[in-house]
Amino acid sequence: MLAGAALRAAGAGAARDAAGAVDAGWVVKDLERLVRTPSVTGDERAVADLVAGILGEIGCRVERIETDPAELSGRDPDWPGQEMPRTDLPVVVGRLGWPGGRRLLLVGHTDVVPVGDRATWSVDPWGAGIRDGRLYGRGAVDMKGGCASILGVLRALVDSGAAAALDGELVAAFVPSEEDGGQGMLAAIRAGITGDMAVITEPTDLEIVVAHAGAITFRLTVPGRAAHASMRREGVSALDKLGLLIRALEADETERNQAETDPLMTALGLPYPTIVGMVRGGDWASTVMDRAIADGRYGVALGESWREAEARLRAVIAEAAAHDEFLRDHPPAVEIVGGRFSSARVPSDHPLPRSLAAAAEVTLGRRPAFRGEPYGADMRLLVNEGRTPTVIFGPGHVAVAHSADEHVPLADVVACARTLAAWVVRELGSRS
Numbered sequence: 001m002l003a004g005a006a007l008r009a010a011g012a013g014a015a016r017d018a019a020g021a022v023d024a025g026w027v028v029k030d031l032e033r034l035v036r037t038p039s040v041t042g043d044e045r046a047v048a049d050l051v052a053g054i055l056g057e058i059g060c061r062v063e064r065i066e067t068d069p070a071e072l073s074g075r076d077p078d079w080p081g082q083e084m085p086r087t088d089l090p091v092v093v094g095r096l097g098w099p100g101g102r103r104l105l106l107v108g109h110t111d112v113v114p115v116g117d118r119a120t121w122s123v124d125p126w127g128a129g130i131r132d133g134r135l136y137g138r139g140a141v142d143m144k145g146g147c148a149s150i151l152g153v154l155r156a157l158v159d160s161g162a163a164a165a166l167d168g169e170l171v172a173a174f175v176p177s178e179e180d181g182g183q184g185m186l187a188a189i190r191a192g193i194t195g196d197m198a199v200i201t202e203p204t205d206l207e208i209v210v211a212h213a214g215a216i217t218f219r220l221t222v223p224g225r226a227a228h229a230s231m232r233r234e235g236v237s238a239l240d241k242l243g244l245l246i247r248a249l250e251a252d253e254t255e256r257n258q259a260e261t262d263p264l265m266t267a268l269g270l271p272y273p274t275i276v277g278m279v280r281g282g283d284w285a286s287t288v289m290d291r292a293i294a295d296g297r298y299g300v301a302l303g304e305s306w307r308e309a310e311a312r313l314r315a316v317i318a319e320a321a322a323h324d325e326f327l328r329d330h331p332p333a334v335e336i337v338g339g340r341f342s343s344a345r346v347p348s349d350h351p352l353p354r355s356l357a358a359a360a361e362v363t364l365g366r367r368p369a370f371r372g373e374p375y376g377a378d379m380r381l382l383v384n385e386g387r388t389p390t391v392i393f394g395p396g397h398v399a400v401a402h403s404a405d406e407h408v409p410l411a412d413v414v415a416c417a418r419t420l421a422a423w424v425v426r427e428l429g430s431r432s
């Protein structure tokens with residue numbers, strides 16, 4: 001038995017060995033394969049097959065979880081919504097170490113958003129081209145770079161021999177459907193993919209996200225009264241009434257953001273944005289619009305669930321309608337039509353962010369900052385439904401996610417893998 005300083009030194013040495021075993025060449029190769037496999041939300045089967053094959057090559061115990069999304073949405077009270085049609089939820093899991101003790105999770109999502117207008121890209125969005133140390137393509141940063149980091153961790157643990165000595169189990173989960181709500185993560189949780197601690201490798205610039213806001217996708221259906229354009233005063237424009245409701249939402253946005261006092265969120269400037277992203281209405285240019293439909297996003301505040309945010313949204317619309325003579329008698333309809341992202345946090349003094357920061361300090365040469373983010377993520381499902389303390393730590397910057405010429409710095413992908421390999425060994429130690 002080793003004791004005291006000798007034991008700590010042995011653990012630190014094993015962590016350094018695991019980090020050093022991360023093969024940058026393999027990390028880049030895996031990332032190229034991932035980006036070259038299209039996996040737009042709702043169609044992730046091909047990339048799930050690829051990931052399962054890579055996990056088998058590495059030497060992991062591979063498990064596939066198949067859940068019927070229609071059945072999940074019908075029975076689960078925590079169903080997180082969806083925005084794209086789908087027929088399956090292919091979750092792939094790789095395991096190292098030994099069940100029965102402590103369990104760590106590394107989690108990545110395999111789905112990506114659509115490419116959009118290809119004319120805005122200067123590169124092939126599925127080409128995984130490399131330029132100036134960055135790999136380009138849809139999903140490169142959000143979040144196939146993070147998935148490649150996880151695969152790099154698994155390879156390093158096997159190649160260094162650390163996997164055989166782990167005193168506990170490492171579970172790597174690759175889930176679909178994060179972009180449109182998180183059904184894949186919920187399906188994994190319901191299948192038992194939970195643990196003592198988890199890290200999601202979404203892009204954070206290698207800082208540690210300990211708190212995030214959320215969002216709900218809503219639809220407003222606003223009535224009006226049709227009339228001939230030459231007699232427009234006889235009609236009521238649904239577009240004008242929509243404008244009234246948007247101004248109410250803008251006032252609510254200001255109030256909610258000014259009320260926030262948590263430094264993690266106030267540092268963001270606008271942690272809880274509300275937008276209307278789509279508007280449809282009218283069927284004839286010379287007819288007063290009798291119906292307008294608007295789809296938008298409503299921020300969920302830190303400490304708030306999506307259900308609480310929905311109640312506030314409905315109250316804001318109802319109050320605005322009550323002060324308008326026409327809408328008072330013809331109330332607008334409010335629907336929640338897409339993803340339902342609650343907020344989540346882990347205390348900054350929790351052992352998870354502290355231990356991950358310590359591992360990062362050794363491998364990166366600096367101690368990462370603890371941050372909050374304004375977007376929703378699968379973290380809230382692991383924290384709230386899976387009862388698993390979770391942080392987000394990954395390569396690249398979220399500012400280039402969902403954009404044309406999306407890219408991720410390859411050095412960040414490798415650095416993330418090395419940090420996480422060291423963290424896993426520090427946390428699970430050795431059976432010997």
